[in-house]
Amino acid sequence: MTMRRLINLKRVEARRIYLTYFIVIAAYVICQTMSSTKFLSSSMRGMLVPICAYMVMAISLNLVVGISGELSLGHAGFMSVGAFSGVATAILLQKVLPFAPARLAIAMIVAAIFAAIAGFLIGIPVLRLKGDYLAIVTLAFGEIIKSLLNNFYFGVDSGGLHFSMLTDTTRLLKGGRLIIRGPMGISGIQKIATFPAGFILVMIALMVVFNLVNSRSGRAFMAIRDDRIAAESIGLDITKYKMMAFVTSAALAGAAGALFAMNYSTIVANKFDFNTSILILVFVVLGGQGNMLGGIIAAAVLTILPEKLRQFSEYRMLLYAVVLIVMMLATNNAEIKYFLSRLNPFRRKEEAE
Amino acid sequence: MKKTLICAVLVLAMAASAFGASFKIGGTGPLTGGAAIYGNAAKNGAELAVEEINAMDGTVKFEIRYEDDTHDAEKAVNAYNALKDWGMQISLGSVTSKPAEATAAENFADRIFALTPSASSAAVTEGKDNVFQMCFVDPNQGTASAQYIASKGLAKKVAVIWKNDDVYSKGVYDTFMENAPKQGLEVVSDTAFADGNDTDFSVQLTDAQTKGAELVFLPMYYQPASLILAQAQAMGYAPKWFGIDGMDGILTMEGFDKSLAEGVMLLTPFNADATDAKTKSFVAKYQEKFGEVPNQFAADGYDCVYAYKEALELAKATPDMSAEEICAKMIEQFTTMTFNGVTGENVKWAANGEVSKDPKGMVIKNGAYVGLD
Numbered sequence: 001m002t003m004r005r006l007i008n009l010k011r012v013e014a015r016r017i018y019l020t021y022f023i024v025i026a027a028y029v030i031c032q033t034m035s036s037t038k039f040l041s042s043s044m045r046g047m048l049v050p051i052c053a054y055m056v057m058a059i060s061l062n063l064v065v066g067i068s069g070e071l072s073l074g075h076a077g078f079m080s081v082g083a084f085s086g087v088a089t090a091i092l093l094q095k096v097l098p099f100a101p102a103r104l105a106i107a108m109i110v111a112a113i114f115a116a117i118a119g120f121l122i123g124i125p126v127l128r129l130k131g132d133y134l135a136i137v138t139l140a141f142g143e144i145i146k147s148l149l150n151n152f153y154f155g156v157d158s159g160g161l162h163f164s165m166l167t168d169t170t171r172l173l174k175g176g177r178l179i180i181r182g183p184m185g186i187s188g189i190q191k192i193a194t195f196p197a198g199f200i201l202v203m204i205a206l207m208v209v210f211n212l213v214n215s216r217s218g219r220a221f222m223a224i225r226d227d228r229i230a231a232e233s234i235g236l237d238i239t240k241y242k243m244m245a246f247v248t249s250a251a252l253a254g255a256a257g258a259l260f261a262m263n264y265s266t267i268v269a270n271k272f273d274f275n276t277s278i279l280i281l282v283f284v285v286l287g288g289q290g291n292m293l294g295g296i297i298a299a300a301v302l303t304i305l306p307e308k309l310r311q312f313s314e315y316r317m318l319l320y321a322v323v324l325i326v327m328m329l330a331t332n333n334a335e336i337k338y339f340l341s342r343l344n345p346f347r348r349k350e351e352a353e
Numbered sequence: 354m355k356k357t358l359i360c361a362v363l364v365l366a367m368a369a370s371a372f373g374a375s376f377k378i379g380g381t382g383p384l385t386g387g388a389a390i391y392g393n394a395a396k397n398g399a400e401l402a403v404e405e406i407n408a409m410d411g412t413v414k415f416e417i418r419y420e421d422d423t424h425d426a427e428k429a430v431n432a433y434n435a436l437k438d439w440g441m442q443i444s445l446g447s448v449t450s451k452p453a454e455a456t457a458a459e460n461f462a463d464r465i466f467a468l469t470p471s472a473s474s475a476a477v478t479e480g481k482d483n484v485f486q487m488c489f490v491d492p493n494q495g496t497a498s499a500q501y502i503a504s505k506g507l508a509k510k511v512a513v514i515w516k517n518d519d520v521y522s523k524g525v526y527d528t529f530m531e532n533a534p535k536q537g538l539e540v541v542s543d544t545a546f547a548d549g550n551d552t553d554f555s556v557q558l559t560d561a562q563t564k565g566a567e568l569v570f571l572p573m574y575y576q577p578a579s580l581i582l583a584q585a586q587a588m589g590y591a592p593k594w595f596g597i598d599g600m601d602g603i604l605t606m607e608g609f610d611k612s613l614a615e616g617v618m619l620l621t622p623f624n625a626d627a628t629d630a631k632t633k634s635f636v637a638k639y640q641e642k643f644g645e646v647p648n649q650f651a652a653d654g655y656d657c658v659y660a661y662k663e664a665l666e667l668a669k670a671t672p673d674m675s676a677e678e679i680c681a682k683m684i685e686q687f688t689t690m691t692f693n694g695v696t697g698e699n700v701k702w703a704a705n706g707e708v709s710k711d712p713k714g715m716v717i718k719n720g721a722y723v724g725l726d
Contacts, residue, residue, distance in 0.1 A: 041434075041438045042434040042435075042437040042438050043431065043434040043435045043437075043438050045434070046430055046431060046433075046434035047431060047434075050427060143549065147518075147547065150517065150518040150547060151517065182517070182518075182523065183516075183517055183518040183519055183520060183522075183523045183547075184474075184476075184520045184523055184524070185451075185520075187454055187476040187479075188476065188479065188480065191458065191462075264426055264427065264430060264455050264458075265454060265455055265457075265458030265459075266426055266451060266454040266455050266458070266476070267426070268426070268451055268518075268520070269518070270518055270548055271425070271426065271427070273548070306428075307431050307435065310420065310421075310432075310435055314384070314385060316385075316421070317385065
C-alpha cells in the first residue's frame, strides 16, 4: 500500500523521501561498522543514541511546526512524559521480562501512548489558539509538565503501585522501590537503549511522518497551514487535523524521550526544560521547516558540534553560537541554496525533465 | 592504506601512553554556567595538588584534565567519553551530584576507578564498588546539621527553605526533617522553591518570620542563598542562618555584598582558617595561584589527588597498568587505608564508597570563614 501511494506521488517528492531513507540507512551502516570495529571514538559512540533521540524529536516537531504550521515551544515536555513513563515501565518489567530489547520496545510504546495522551489533553485547549498565542501556551504547558514531574512520586512494592504528589506519602513496604522520586528523578536506570534501536525508531518516525504528510490528512495539514480560512470554507475540520498532527508528534517525542532516558543511568525532569524545547526548534528551523532530512542532519550536527569544540574550553559555547548564526545565514542564502541545488543529482534531472 | 596508517597512529599513541611516566587522571565538572564556582574550585584544587606532586621526587606523577559538563548529566557523559578517548586511567568522577550519578554508572561499566571530590548524593556510589566520595553524602549532612544546631543550642524554632527540584537540596532536606524533631528542634516553617521561581523569596521569608523562626536552615547552593540573604535584610528579618557545604562559595560570588553573609553559619568539612601546617600551606599556595581563598570544593579536589597519590604508592601501581588493573588495586587500598588531608584527619572509606570524617562548623566573620568551635 505504501509503495503504491509513493508511486502515485509526484516523482520528485518520492525521490526526496527515498533519498532521506537512503541517507539515514547509509549513515547507520557506516556508524555501526565503525563502532563495532572500534574506529569510532568513545566520545562519538556515546553520542549515537542521544543523536537518534534528537533526530526523532526534530522529525516529530517538524510535523507540527513545518507541516501543520503551528509554533510549539513545549516539545521537550512530551519528551519528558515519554522518558518518565518509559523508564518506569522498563523498571517494572525488569523482573518479568529479562530480554532487554523487548523491554525497550514495550517501554517506548508505553512512552508513546502516555505522551500521546498528554498531547491530546494539552491539545484540547491549546489548539483553539493560533500563532503567537499557541506558542506561548505550549511553552507554559511544557513548564507545567516539568513542575508536575518534579513533584511526582511513584513507587512499587508487593502491594502494588503507589502514587503521590508534592511529598512522598507512598509508604512503600519493605523491599519496595520508589521509582520516580520527585526532584531526584529516576536513578539506577539500566542502560538498555542501543544504537540499532535508535536507528529503528528514526526509521519508524520517518515512515509515520512521510506517510501522514503524503496522505489526505497531510494535504489537509498543509491546506490549513497555507490558508486557514480557505481550508475551513471547503469544510476541513481544522481542530481534528491539528489534533492529529499534534498527537502524532507528541507520541513520537514520547518514544524518543524513552530512548534518550534509557541511555543514561539517571534522569531528572529539569533536563527537559524550555532550553531543550528551543534546541529542538533550532534543529527544525536550521534544517528547514518541513524538510525532514534537513532536521535530521541539523540534529546530528548540533549535537556533535559542542563536543568537537571542547578543545576551545571556555570559548566553546561562544563559538557554538557563532557557528550557529553562520549556519543559519548560510542555509538561508539564495546563492548558496542555488549552489547546493546544483550539487543535488536528483534536482538536476528534474530541471532536465 | 588509510586504515593501516590509522592503525599505526593508534598503536603509537597507545605505546606513548603506556610508557609515559604519569597517571592520567580526569574529571568532569561545571566549568561554565550556574554551578561554575564549584567546578572551577574543584578543578583548581586538583590541579594545584598535581602540580605539587609532580614537583616532588616521588614515584607517582600525574597528568590531569578537566572537561566541562555544565551541570548536566548528558553533557557529563559526553565529557567522560572525551576523557576516555584521551586515555584516562583514574577518574575524579563529576563535581555535582546528578552528573556524577550518570558518570559513575559509566565508571562502573568501564571499570575505571572514580573518587568524586564533591558529588554528595547517595545514588552516586550506590551499587558501585569502584566509585568513592571525598565529601559527605547528602543524608549525612541533614543529620549532622540537625545534631549540630541542637547540640550547640543555636535555636529551638527552625525554618527550612529548600529547593524542591534539586537532588542535593531534597536529599539534605529529607534527613533534616527526619532528624530535627528527634533532636528537639521544632520546624515551624517549611517552604520550598524551584527553578524558574528562584528570584523572589518574600513568601518563604515572611512565613518564617511570622512563625517566629530563630534560625533559618538553607540546604541549597549559594546562588539562591545569596538572594535570600539580601531579601531578608531588605525586609528587616535577621534570624540566624545555617547552611551546608553548598553555601560555601558565597563569598567568592561575583557582585555579592559580603556584609550580607555576616554571621551565616555553615557546616563544611574544610576550614580555611585552620592553623595546621597542611591547611596553611594549601591556602597560601591556592591564594597565590588563583587569587582567592579556597572553598571546600577546592579542598576536596586537592585531597582527592593526594588520596590517589597515597593509594597508588601503597598499591605500587605504575602508569603502564590499564585502568582496570588500577581499579582493582584502588578498591583494595581505599577500603583499607586511612588518609589525612585538609578536609579531615583519619579519613576512612566504607566498602560502599562513603567517606567518614567530621564536619566542621563555620561562621562568616568580616567577610571570611572562621571556625565555630
